[in-house]
Amino acid sequence: MAHLRVSTKVIVVGGGGTMGSSTALHLIRSGYTPSNITVLDVYPIPSLQSAGHDLNKIMGIRLRNGPDLQLSLESLDMWKNDELFKPFFHNVGMIDCSSSEEGIENLRRKYQSLIEAGIGLEKTNVWLENEDEILARAPHFTREQIKGWKGLFSSDGGWLAAAKAINAIGEFLKGQGVNFGFGGAGSFKRPLFAADGTTCNGVETLDGKRYYADKVVLAAGAWSPTLVDLEDQCVSKAWVFAHIQLTSREAAEYKNVPVVYDAEYGFFFEPNEHGVIKVCDEFPGFSRFKQHQPYGAASPKMISVPRSHAKNTTDTYPDASEATIRKAIARFMPRFTDKVLFNRTMCWCTDTADANLLICEHPKWKNFILATGDSGHSFKLLPNIGKHVVELLEGSLSQNLADAWKWRPGGDALKSRRGAPPKDLADMSGWKHDAKL
C-alpha cells in the first residue's frame, strides 16, 4: 500500500471546496506524493462559490443515524485537537430552542436520543426547562423575549470559521507542492477514458486542457449533478443568509454567545471580529430547474442548476427570504430589527433523497469517484471527510459507511428529508438584479 500511495496520481475536482480540499489534505496525510496530486476548481482555494466560503457554520453532533453520529464525533475531535483545524473552532456552545408545542416535542426527542446514544452525551447536553435556565446560558436575551421557550444547550457545539478553515488547507497544500488548475484550466468539462472506454484516466477542463491520473475524485458540491449524470440522486438547492453590522458596544455584548437555532425561524452566530452577525432562516431551499445535459446523460433533462453569487455578484435572494430573515432577527435580536441587511446571498448545496452522502465509485466508470450529496449539513466534516474518501480510493472504507454512501438512484431527492420540496427561483421575485452600468 505504501508503494501505491507514493506512485498513485489523483485529480480532485472541486478541490477548492469543502470535501475536495479535505480529500487533498488526507491524500497527503496518508502518504501520497504531493506532486502526484492535482487540485482543480473554478476558483482558487477557498473557492468563492463553495458552500463553505462563509463567515461561519454550525458545529454540532448529528444523531440521525450511525454514520452521521460517527462522522460528527470524529470531526468534533479533530476540530478540538488537530493543530490545522483547532484555530477555527469557536466552542461557544449551541442552544436549540423552541416555543411551539411541536418544536418542543422535537427537542425533547432529540435530548432523549442524545442520552440513549449511550456515549456520555448527557454530560455535554443540558435541558433548559424555563426562562431562567435559558437566560443563564444566553444572558443577551430578555426575559420578555423568551417567554414560553424551552431549549437544549450543547457545550460540544459552537461555530466554525468556515472560509478561513478551507483557506488553511489551501495554504498547507501550496506549501506541500500540490498541482493546481483554476479558472478555465480548473473547470471540469468531462472525464477522460482509457482505450476500454470505461476506465477513467483523467479529466478535460473547459479550456481544453487534459490532465491524466489513476483516480479522479469529483467533489463539485451543488455543481456535481450538472457535470455528470447522477440519475437524479442529487437535487441542488440554494439557502440564504444576510449580515448585519453591530456597533463595537453592541458587538461586545454579543461576544462569545452560543449559536442559537430554532427550526421554525433560523439561526444566528456571535459577531465576527468586525462586529458582523450572520443570520439564516430555515426553509426547504430554492431550486433552479432548467434543461441541461450533464456528461453521461443521453439527452438534456430538467436539472436544478446552481447560479453562483461569485459569478453573478448582483444576485441577492428572493423577497420572501428578506421577510423570513427579518422574522428571524425579530425573534432572536428584536433590538436590531431596523438594521440594514447586507451581503444578502444564496449559497448552493445538493440534497440526496435520504440525506446521506454520495461517496462511491461511479458504477460504470472505473476509478471515477464521487464525493458529493452533502445535503446541507457537511461543512462540519471538513477535517475528517477526506480521510474516508481516501479509504474508498484504497478499498478500505468500512462497510457501514460504504452502504450509507452507495450509488442509489430512485429516491426523492427533490423533497429529501425536508418539510416540503423547494420552491423554484423561476417563481420567486427580487433576487435577480441587473448589474449597474
Ligand SMILES: Cc1cc2nc3c(=O)[nH]c(=O)nc-3n(C[C@H](O)[C@H](O)[C@H](O)COP(=O)(O)OP(=O)(O)OC[C@H]3O[C@@H](n4cnc5c(N)ncnc54)[C@H](O)[C@@H]3O)c2cc1C
Ligand atoms: C446557507 C448555508 C448554511 C449552512 N450551514 C451549515 C452549518 O451550519 N453546518 C454545516 O455543517 N454545514 C452547513 N451548510 C452546508 C455546507 O456548507 C455544505 O454541506 C458543504 O460546504 C458542501 O461541501 P461540498 O464539498 O460538497 O461543496 P462545496 O464546498 O460547495 O465545494 C464544491 C466545489 O466544487 C467547485 N466546482 C463547481 N463546479 C466546478 C467545475 N466545473 N470544475 C471544478 N470545480 C467545480 C466549486 O467551486 C466548489 O469549490 C450550510 C450551507 C448553506 C448554503
